[in-house]
Amino acid sequence: MFKQKYRIADTFGGSEHVVVYPGDCLELLCSIPSESVQLVVTSPPYNIGKEYEKRLDLNRYLQQQERVIAECVRVLSPRGSICWQVGNYVSRGSIIPLDSVLYPIFSGLGLKMRNRIIWHFEHGLHCSRRFSGRYETIVWFTKSTEYVFNVDPVRVPQKYPGKKHFKGPNAGQYSCNPLGKNPGDLWVIPNVKSNHIEKTEHPCQFPVELIERLVLSMTNEGDWVVDPFLGTGTSIIASIRHKRRGAGAETVSKYVRLARKRIEREMRGTLKTRPMTRPVYDPVLSGNSLTTAPWTKKGTSAQMVLLEKPTRKQRYRAR
Numbered sequence: 001m002f003k004q005k006y007r008i009a010d011t012f013g014g015s016e017h018v019v020v021y022p023g024d025c026l027e028l029l030c031s032i033p034s035e036s037v038q039l040v041v042t043s044p045p046y047n048i049g050k051e052y053e054k055r056l057d058l059n060r061y062l063q064q065q066e067r068v069i070a071e072c073v074r075v076l077s078p079r080g081s082i083c084w085q086v087g088n089y090v091s092r093g094s095i096i097p098l099d100s101v102l103y104p105i106f107s108g109l110g111l112k113m114r115n116r117i118i119w120h121f122e123h124g125l126h127c128s129r130r131f132s133g134r135y136e137t138i139v140w141f142t143k144s145t146e147y148v149f150n151v152d153p154v155r156v157p158q159k160y161p162g163k164k165h166f167k168g169p170n171a172g173q174y175s176c177n178p179l180g181k182n183p184g185d186l187w188v189i190p191n192v193k194s195n196h197i198e199k200t201e202h203p204c205q206f207p208v209e210l211i212e213r214l215v216l217s218m219t220n221e222g223d224w225v226v227d228p229f230l231g232t233g234t235s236i237i238a239s240i241r242h243k244r245r246g247a248g249a250e251t252v253s254k255y256v257r258l259a260r261k262r263i264e265r266e267m268r269g270t271l272k273t274r275p276m277t278r279p280v281y282d283p284v285l286s287g288n289s290l291t292t293a294p295w296t297k298k299g300t301s302a303q304m305v306l307l308e309k310p311t312r313k314q315r316y317r318a319r
Contacts, residue, residue: 004240004243004267005267005268006018006240006267008020008260008263008264010022011031012028012031012032012247014033014036016245016247017240017245017246018236018240018245018246018247018263019246019247019248020230020233020236020247020248020250020256020259020260020263021230021247021248021249021250022249022250022251022253022256023249023251024249024251025068025228025229025249026067026068026071027249028226028228028247028248028249029068029071029072029074029075029226029228029249030071032075032226032247033075034074034075035074035075035076035077035078035080036075036077036224037072037075037076037077037080037223037224037225037226038077038079038080038081038148038218038219038220038223038224038225038244039080039081039082039083039214039215039218039219039223039224039225039226040072040075040076040080040081040082040083040225040226040227040228041082041083041085041211041214041215041225041226041227041235042083042084042085042227042228042229042230042235043084043085043086043204043206043229043231044065044068044084044086044228044229045229058089058091058096058101061089062101062102062105065102065105066105068228069082069084069102069105069106069109070109072226072228073109073110073111073143075226076143077143078143078144078146079142079143079144079146079147079148080142080143080147080148080218081114081140081141081142081143081147081148081214081218082106082111082140082141082142083138083139083140083141083214083218084099084102084106084138084139084141085119085136085137085138085206085210086098086099086102086136086137086139087133087136087137088133089101093129095130097137099116099137099139102139103139106139106141110143111141111142111143112141112142112143112144112145113139113140113141114140114141114142114147114149115138115139115140115185116137116138116139116140116185117137117138117139117140117185117186117187118135118137118185118186118187119135119136119137119138119187119189119210120134120135120186120187120188120189121134121135121188121189121190121191122134122190122280123190123191123193124191124193138214140214140218147218148218148219148220149217149218150216150217150218150220151182151217152179153216153217154183154213154216154217155177155179155180155181155182155183156180156181156183157180157181158176158177158180158181159181160176161174161176162174163175163176183213187210187213188280189207189209189210189280190207190274190280190281191206191207192205192206192207196274197272197273197274200232200258200262201254201258202231202232202255202258204231205231205232205234206231206234207234207273207274208234208237208238208241208273208274209273209274209275209276211234211235211237211238211239212238212241212242212276213276214238215235215238215239215242215244216242219239219244221242221243221244222243222244222245223244223245224244224245224246224247225238225239225244225245225246225247226246226247226248227246227247227248227249228248228249229248229249229250230248230249230250230255230259231250231255231259232255232258232259232262233248233258233259233260233262233263234262235248236248236259236263237262237263237266237271237273240263240266240267241266
């Protein structure tokens, strides 16, 4: 399928369509005119010691985030949105939800929260001293009460499309929107793990379909979408796929190269991603043999299986 080919610029300019800035996000943001961006969407470092971040004291981390968020607010259009996707900060085994400690920063800058979206996924590290984490949050803020929100492009299939009104003036008529239903604020989207078609070497990559939903609902064609912590270029990929402009900053050189390669493949129409409309994989319905528990096999007791010494791969890892 034909894709539009754009130049990948390394500095921001009004005539550009794709910008991958190889440096600090504050430098990129300072080069963007005020109130020119429709959507800021990102997943910042969680300050948990990943290879691409320097672990900071929580207060210093929040101060760092506040400087970035303040610049994002400056470049944001009056009808624009900011979506900040975060997980937990972990300190001595105790978790601190980052969305809760970041909220006062957004609120203090005059932004208004529209949703706290829960992104649920089913795979990740197994915890031994608490329940395993299987969700992260996207906090959505707007600059004003007049903001872009297009729900029709991101509607999902109705559970009961044949349902009808049973009383009132519309009795007997179908009650569902023929385009589908509002997806709500709980999104079940697979995360990018080892067997995901989009998997790269980046340890915390988010799926294209997650950002597509935000881009389609909060921007219009031709609008600018900016990601201060670009990673592997997912935000720009989702943007140019739907005829928006995308810009982002990344400090790690190998991820800058990876982002450029992925964006180039998207423009050529060769980048493989998980479609937005694909249902979540169900291993039972798919006939996956691994769904059969070994202790249910003939001649094998549950007690004997549980008493077997686990292999190294079977042991749970604490996080």
